[in-house]
Amino acid sequence: MLRCGPGALSRGDVALMRQGRRLVAHVVVSTAPWETASLVGDVDPPGGVTLGRVVAVRRGAWVLPLPRPFRPAMWMTQQALSAAWARPESRVVFRRVRDFFFSGWSRPLRRRLVGPLDVRLLRTDDLDALLVFAGERLVVSPGFLRRQLRERWGLAEPERRGAAAGAFDAQGRMQGFAWVDSYRQEALPLDGFWVRSLVVAPGVRRMGVATRLLGCLMAEAARQGEPCVYADIDDDNTASLRTFGGLGFRPASAELTRRTNQAWDAAGRTKALVVLERGLPP
Known part of the structure; x- marks a missing residue:
């Protein structure tokens, strides 16, 4: 990104x-x-605050430059994609194609290509892998993740507050990530531990990675004495709702759902959220 204001665009x-x-x-x-x-x-x-001009798009090892001579092409592409995406049938086709390539038939091949995955709590020496994964797939700032890992998640067990878990392949690359912690750190008026940023790389989806990440985090939250864990999920994210439901998460009270949506609305989020909770053994 080239940092600049609207006047330079x-x-x-x-x-x-x-x-x-x-x-x-x-x-x-x-x-x-x-x-x-x-x-x-x-x-x-x-609306929103303009931070700068995007000069390249990175996806894994691939980098696509966006030089200014491409502006007319980018404009026409955006118009065509927006028009196509606005049609419900286009979204259905996209989801069906995506589901086909990452469905059960490809799971054995993907398992063979990726190899076994190690799902565990993050340590401070996982910082590099976490930042690479965040740069490709997360909207959380690198500075926030670095601070959390060094000051809360990566501490010795008796001192750990909150927790982050990752799924690592044999080469040490992160293929999945999630964390639980308090929203009070971000000045949101919500108590307890909440599941955050549950993201799995496309190549390992539908292989039980999300379930293993959540299981790891719930075990750590129970060890820290939390009576339950909460999750707030976009109401149209059926895959996540299905995953959490399979692990015993159930709808939270109407009052907590209202307060959660109200807190996120005040922070600038517009999608409706489904709030779930799951009790933990003492």
Whole structure:
């Protein structure tokens, strides 16, 4: 990213925007008046703080430069993708193609390619692997993760507060990540431990990685004396809702659901959340 303000951007540039706690990539639609649109995927709400211009997109080892001569092509691509994504049938086709490639038939092949995965709590020496994974798949800032790992998650067991777990392949690369901790650190008025940032790399999805990550975190939360663990999930994220339900999570009270949605609305989030909870053994 090239840090700059709206005045340095032109129509067709890709701008990095901060909306509440989220970072989103938008194509500049107009500069007078200032208007941006989602690059691809779900439509983001208007507004936000402009952080700079996206000069490259990285996905794993692949880096796609976005030089300014590409602006007309980016503009036309964004318009075509937005129009296609707005049609419900396009989303259905995309999900069916994705589900086909990462469904049961490909699981043996993917297991063979990836090899066995080690799911465990993170240690301070996992920082490099965590930052690489975060740069590819998380919206949480590297500074926040670095501080959490050094000051809370990576401590010796008696001192650990909250916890983070990762799924590592034989080469030490992180293939999945999740953490539990208190929202009070971020000034949200919600008590208890909450599951956060549960993300699994596409190549190992539907292989039980999410379930193993959550099991690891729940065991650690119980060791720390937490009576239960909570989760707040987008109401349209059926895969996550199914995973949590399979581990015994049940809908939380209407009052907690209301307070959670109210807290996130105040922080700039717009999607409705389903709040779940699961009791832990003493």
